[in-house]
Amino acid sequence: MNVEQAAPARPGGIWGAIGHYVRFIDRISDYVGYLAASLIFMMGGVLIFDAVTRNLLKMPVHWAVELTQFTLAAYYFMGGPFTLKNNEHVRMDLWYSSLSERGKAKADLATVWCLIFYLGVMLTGSISSLQYAIATNEKRFSIWNPSVIPIKALLTACLVLMLLQAFSLVFKHIATLRGEKF
Template sequence: MIGFMRAFVRIVDPINRKLGRITMYGIFVMMGILMWSSISKIAFMPSLWTLEVAQFAMVAYYMLGGPYAIQEGANVRMDLFYGEWSTRRKAWFDAFTVLFLIFYLGVLLYGAIESTAYSLEYGERSPTAWRPYIWPIKITMCVGIFLMLLQAISELFKDIATLKGKTL
């Protein structure tokens, strides 16, 4: 079982690390879009697409950067007691709480897939003047949620290995 967990972690972690490091630069994409929006409002005719593209870029930034944040431990924790605990006790607590995250992400992924299928089937568009298709960002959300689910499972495997006195 440890061999399977080690292989899983060795596959999932590098994928999420590389994607997270690339996604990290998405902040500059969002800044460029919003800067163009500001410039176009002052100098030219305002662009219809900038606000929605910035929102889509932000969704992609958060959803594809989420697995990397989980991997790096950048998520928010209530450190009132946790910081003083032993490594083993932290692993027990993390292994227990990550099960709730896995359940939540599973339900979220199910809903995201249903919503994406609907969007693809009916050609769903945004109800704004620009009217872009919604399915590209919904697919991005599905990929991000799926990668977060894989990363949460990877973290569970790391906690189990820590409890068994091994490292992955």
């Protein structure tokens, strides 16, 4: 391989490790986000099944709407890290769009700590709620009576991934301020 064909050198040391972390978390967020997107088809299928059994066969299934609610919750939970990674979250833009790339990185670096605090509080609550659900074998009060442990476990896992993605954002903003990219 001659010099012109050589791949660009990646920084070593701590920034190299941080770059690996950022790429790894981004990849996981992508996979989880694409899996979440596929849940739309599951929800549609369950609702169509419910409509057919209730209206055409006159045999309503009592679990269909509740399963769709659980699936929708999973869709929201799993979409969070993907939304953060792709910078597609809602932002009130009074002056942000007029900032330079470095200005946006400074603003984002200042505000991402509020997100990290919020996610930390949410994660603490979700862990407590999951522990309670496991200890009491918590179930929904309905005809179907499903366990809520799986959805609470998914919420906790997705909050962990969102927190990891938030730290990935911190590193990306610092890299932007340093004139680098991951």
